[in-house]
Amino acid sequence: MRTTRNIISAILLASTCLAGAQDDKVKKPNLLFILVDDFGAMDVGYAGSKLYATPNIDSLAKDGMNFKNAYSAHPRCLPSRYGIFSGRIPGRDGVPGFQDQSTSKNALIPSRVTWGEVLKDAGYSTGYIGKWHLCKDETGTPDKQGFTDSRIAGHAGAPASYFYPYDEARQGKSKELFPKIEGKPGEYLTDRLTDEAIDFIEKNKAKPFALVLAHYAVHTPIEAKPEMTDKYKNKLKDMGVLIGDGKKDADFKTVGHGAFKTVQNHPVYAAMIESVDKGIGEIRGKLKELGLDENTIIVLSSDHGGLSTRSIENNREVATSNLPYRNGKGWLYEGGTRVPMLVVWPGVVKPGSVTTTQTIGIDHYPSFVEMCGAKVPDGVEIDGKSYVDVLLGKQVDRGPIYWHSPLGRPHSTGDHAASSLIDGDWKILQFHVTGKWELYNLKTDPGELKDLSTAESETFERMKKQLLATQDNLGVKFRFGEYKGKGKGKNK
Template sequence: MSSHASNLSRRAFGGVVGASATAAALGAAAAPADAAPGTVERPFRAAPGRTAKRPNILFILGDDLGWADLSSYGAPHIKTPNLDRLARQGVRFTDAYSGSATCSPTRFSLYTGRYPGRTAGGLAEPIADRSVGLDPNHPTLASLLRGAGYATALIGKWHCGYLPDYSPTKSGWEEFFGNFGGALEYYSKLGLGGEYDLYEGDVREGDAEYKDLRYYTRILTERASEYVRRDHGGHPWLLNLNFTTPHWPWIADGDEKQSAEIVRRIKSGDPRALFHTDGGSVEKYTEMVQDLDRSVGQVLKALTESGREHDTLVFFASDNGGERFSYNWPLSGNKTSLQEGGIRVPTIVRWPARIDGGQVSHEPVFSPDWTATLLEIGGARPAPAYPLDGTSLAGYLLRGEAPPAERELFWRVRGERALRRGDWKYYRGQGGADQLFDLAADRREQADRAADRPKLLAELRSAWERTDGELLPYPER
């Protein structure tokens, strides 16, 4: 952590402080996203000396959920009591990032622990056809944990390639129930190509007599609850629970009439029907986020009833920044952009056996770090031929060790580049101009410091270009 970040952390969280003290330290505009109203939060401090068996891992992803879309992150109009409770019981990260600005490459970075640009499939932003996917020969979080004795399952959105060449069951997950594509209509399960996209393993349910046409989030919640309650024969388990909520189309539970209209458009050949650019609202989006919160609460209730809550590490995050109706204040940008609003995401970690609750961490972290962390906690070794780009946070989270030394978090999408070192962020957007921002003082990325810090700008640009030189080039369009 940089000295600037360390000073900010001491100033804002030098002891046990409440929301009002946080507001005074960080400024009125920043306060809502850094403190849940009415709560007392402590700076992060590990609880060394505790021992526990290898945990079950419940890894939950929301889809296109903005950084401040939870009430514990500052949303004034969205109520998320279950996720707020999860944050109070564990650690809430304020400076956590996705591996990319869209869902496919972020999922690649999470599953492989590497930059998306190290693999051909990760260059698709996002995957839109059957030409690329996650190579079944590439080690994954699931395959490595499975090799270390974990049971593994993925429930929900895959979006890392299509059959016949790519699927979760080819990449380390023993069980899969969900959709392959990037979006689907919540009732009919029709995907972007008009296909029925709900699978049990590698078999499409639509090929049989039975189809589950209930609201998709209800189905995923039910399946995940069954999995966490199940007897796994004494084996620890990894469950990747990938909701599609609150991704478009903007359909909440009970919106059968809106569903029928979108299905009609899909079947009439409208390729843009699922994008739902003529629908949605802040109110509808709020309804969908609150439904996601209830669904997570139901899965956590099932976990509690199973008697395994104490020994289960629960992780919650979004796959990238928010979309049209997200509440991202004070961040700039949305999904697809490498501005903060496109890549900074709400992130919560809870493990009762090893981590105290009510804590907040300001450490900059991103998706590949969680791969490295979970592999270490689960007793699995990375494959030497596929070195990780993330840094394990296990020592920081569990043993009271110092946070990772100041390092560089790297992002690349077509037409944009970004790199964070400490509090400083180098950014080049679609306009082509290099910019430099001090995120501790300017999370909104409005005060470009490039002119008064030319040496630092040059250093960060060179660092970005060194990493970029190691990655695969984007294919010509």
């Protein structure tokens, strides 16, 4: 670690010289973390999507490093975000969102030190814009967790509508209370968040800042600008692909208790992605205009895999296909946990570089702290591992990755309670209610089509023992039950 910190210090000193600083102080890099909700690993042009247009996200891949084996901390929104900002395996802490909240209304309890607090104490201006989803009241909002400037953030996992007023559903009733904010009729939420991010950057351009732009998009409700939607309808026609609506599409296939999409053909969802991508381009343009682009680290990722599955019992609108990865949001198969991840760090990360090193959402915590020249405070226990060495071009074995999802939602996204562990090329899954186990080799079978638990009995027994030992070490809790009803429950 000391060697790596020396390298980081040298980089920071070099950036100071490049910036023409007149004193001997190290110029700290800015940090912009863009977190797109429900954004699948295959929902981007650089990954091969033929429908989704993401030129600005693709430019991040061109200018930085693409993590091909990046994973979320959990296949659902709330616990995944808990892992990102606490740096802890959600299963260690009862899987926030599924746990007994009798002692605290907030999933991210006030005593848990976030990386926002660490960077704030290190002299950064910290901001949080968009989806937080980790609190029940004002005692747990981002400004109470180290992000001083908090905007349009609260408990809601989604807006009632993406068009202003955002707290009023365009169709049906609102499930959650979205914060009431001032806006203009017809204003689009994704654009509003982009504008807020640009405003924050302009106001904090004179000192180092750490900003989280947490888009509510591309989470449901699936709503987009009509003119963009029409463009993708025409694109699908030109591609010779049947236009879908995510409800009655012919490409759905059944798997177990669920059904999953196999074709990316939802024009409204494609338009939602374009709005996110367009905003990223505008923000990068502003950074360049202000002369901040060469000293700003940009990290883009998602909280979990794309929404591609649903229960066979309902007609829930589904957004995308994660193929070749299996299933999607809510599941511990690859489609539910794999996410896009790009890191741009001018002068440090080799442009256009690609890494196969595995990483998980909890790893952002120590990485962000290290990138910004700070350190995790004594007494703060995190599970994440820094990926800075990877950014510096080193070969790194991240080590085993573990997930625990104790309460399935078969009546919503079709998934069941499960745990899983990846160690190198091998992945094992444990299904809690049925007692079934599965084993896959991700190198030869990334789509998890061939269960090798019997054929590779020696590896299976080793992995099973390793997963059970991990559970004992973490003290994970099991819930032999599942949410009832169509999509009901505390967790998105």
